[in-house]
Amino acid sequence: MRLEDAILKLADSGEVGRKVKKGVGMLAGGLMDIAFPFLIPTQDVVEGPGSSARVAEILKRNGGTKALIITDKTLHELGILDTMLKGMEEAGFPCAIFDGVEPNPSIENIEAAFAMYRNEGCDCLVGFGGGSSMDACKGVSLRVAKPDQTIKEMGRLMGYFPISFSLANSKVPYIVAVPTTAGTGAESTVAAVISDHAIDKKYTVTDIAMRPRTVFLDATLATGLPPRVTAVTAIDAVSHCVEGYISYGRNPRGDEWAVKGVRLVKDNIEAVMKDGKDLAARQNLCTAAYAGGQCLNMETTGYIHPFCHKIGAKYGLVHGRCIGAVMPIILEDYGEVVAPRLARLAVATGIADSNASQSEQAKQFIQWVRDFDAKYGIDPYIPEIRDEDLDEIADSIMVEIFVYPNKKVYTRDEIKHLLKVIRGDYANA
Numbered sequence: 001m002r003l004e005d006a007i008l009k010l011a012d013s014g015e016v017g018r019k020v021k022k023g024v025g026m027l028a029g030g031l032m033d034i035a036f037p038f039l040i041p042t043q044d045v046v047e048g049p050g051s052s053a054r055v056a057e058i059l060k061r062n063g064g065t066k067a068l069i070i071t072d073k074t075l076h077e078l079g080i081l082d083t084m085l086k087g088m089e090e091a092g093f094p095c096a097i098f099d100g101v102e103p104n105p106s107i108e109n110i111e112a113a114f115a116m117y118r119n120e121g122c123d124c125l126v127g128f129g130g131g132s133s134m135d136a137c138k139g140v141s142l143r144v145a146k147p148d149q150t151i152k153e154m155g156r157l158m159g160y161f162p163i164s165f166s167l168a169n170s171k172v173p174y175i176v177a178v179p180t181t182a183g184t185g186a187e188s189t190v191a192a193v194i195s196d197h198a199i200d201k202k203y204t205v206t207d208i209a210m211r212p213r214t215v216f217l218d219a220t221l222a223t224g225l226p227p228r229v230t231a232v233t234a235i236d237a238v239s240h241c242v243e244g245y246i247s248y249g250r251n252p253r254g255d256e257w258a259v260k261g262v263r264l265v266k267d268n269i270e271a272v273m274k275d276g277k278d279l280a281a282r283q284n285l286c287t288a289a290y291a292g293g294q295c296l297n298m299e300t301t302g303y304i305h306p307f308c309h310k311i312g313a314k315y316g317l318v319h320g321r322c323i324g325a326v327m328p329i330i331l332e333d334y335g336e337v338v339a340p341r342l343a344r345l346a347v348a349t350g351i352a353d354s355n356a357s358q359s360e361q362a363k364q365f366i367q368w369v370r371d372f373d374a375k376y377g378i379d380p381y382i383p384e385i386r387d388e389d390l391d392e393i394a395d396s397i398m399v400e401i402f403v404y405p406n407k408k409v410y411t412r413d414e415i416k417h418l419l420k421v422i423r424g425d426y427a428n429a
């Protein structure tokens, strides 16, 4: 029996499964707090408008001689890479460009980019774009380190372990991440979400060796983002800060990033939505997204992301759009289990009234998310969810969540009910 099937069988065994999963989550939360600060490699961050011009300098300094830039066609055609490319030209640093990354990066994307990396004689990587380009870049880095292992095989353990920690570390090429949206936090994380279109599934491949070594947070790259993209990526960043903060995975380091990230989104989103070229506010959103990535590393996620991963993959939906709909529903359903922590986050970020009761403060946070959705045009529901898919989606959620340190644990029937709530079945009830 495959590990995935065994976990599903256990997780799906009613009250026993609920108790086992809860214990695993508590254990995972404790272990993360002890081990992660020592396991996750450090990372340099270069911040500021125009900073991407310095990518070549950093690559050169770290022994690179030719880079493969992994990005998508739209960014390439819009000239968003130009500042970085001009810097490379001036530094006499050669590069090849793979611009075939899809919105949800596929195994095929990674294989095509990996072939280009080898054919072009590259020795370092630049992930340039949204989470898709950066995740594809991380996937390529693992293929370089482990050419005999497919991405599918790397996802076999469902990303539960730093699978090539000792083996790949020395073989993974130097990776630079240049995010152009402010949301995914992929520039900071040790995971890559890769789609297998053949079975509508996303693999989370986790490996501490593929954490980008240097990150460039350059607000000028995001000034042309459409408002909708700005909104859905910002709410994604918020979710990264919230999910771990209210879980057993919480710890003081992660909490600091969580408060910082949510506060930066709250204080800057309006300015950026009014004027997309407000560089100071844009830079703050870039930092918020980075903060969210740090939270993912240090505190992981709860149910919101497993729901969104499967729904997004199944119906080809933008991740942040799913997050905007799913987050308030799940937070509301968690209820009193997470209210003390959610209230604390809400007060620390200035979202809730410090004189209100704890449960009222938690509700004020949820309302803030709902107001965000309404104000910036994010659908509150996902009507695409079909009855015949409920069990398949529930399977995926139960497996993905199994080792996460979330506090409330759902059975299959509860997950299916939540999926109907997310679909909007009770919207007018």
Ligand SMILES: [Fe+2]
Pocket (backbone or CB within 6 Å): 184, 236, 239, 240, 305, 319, 323
């Ligand atoms: Fe996310």
